[in-house]
Amino acid sequence: MLTKADLFPDTLASLAEQAKALSHPARLAIIEHLAARDTCLCGDLVDTLPLAQATVSQHLKVLKAAGLVKGEVDGPRSCYCLDRDALAGLHEALQAFFHGALAEAPACIPDPDCC
Amino acid sequence: MLTKADLFPDTLASLAEQAKALSHPARLAIIEHLAARDTCLCGDLVDTLPLAQATVSQHLKVLKAAGLVKGEVDGPRSCYCLDRDALAGLHEALQAFFHGALAEAPACIPDPDCC
DNA sequence: CACTTTGATCGTATATTCACGATATGCGAT
């Protein structure tokens, strides 16, 4: 890209990247589904989601690229499951970000007209 | 779009939408910056970020659309600040999502080969 | 009133995302 995105601190860049992985309902649904059946094949997902097989596979690729999901080819079918550690890590990163943002100042006291 | 995105549960759709607001480092930087100077900042975001004024304005628009930031025009300058309530709400929603996903099952016990 | 300052918006170029059909691959069964 023209991507100015790399001009930002690594922390923000990587957090943004993982947030992007969460930025599509299909991918959230996939995560939920994988969480429910703790192990699961792609076929399940295709049946569950209102999406074509190719599309599901693509979303899985995104999740795998973001490191949130691990997948192994197991014979004629492949098997995906959550990387719970990575998910926990993302959770923590988000938590830190929100904590920082929400804690820093009480509220717009200095300029009450403003907000 | 062809957007199949609306075929998903509202919870996921709205969470995904807000995650999308977090999915660019510039927007995370804006949030951090607004959090730091608690008094709502205006255009020195432009000085801070490595982006053109038009681009910053656009990112602010996205954040405002996502409801994470409030903005008021105050004379010749406009003034933005975090919507801390909304941010807290998003934090909670994410927390709920992660909690659900991480809790549901212990680990890939049923199929040890798999992951 | 002209002039500057500040920010929003428009137009546009490029990159990326989303979605899917078609096709390829890998493997077990026949």
Next chain:
DNA sequence: ATCGCATATCGTGAATATACGATCAAAGTG
């Protein structure tokens, strides 16, 4: 070897996102 199933990947089209210069609108200043 061949067939068929479960997925992955390719190619493509349409929609969005990112970025910016140029321009517009509002308000304070001379």
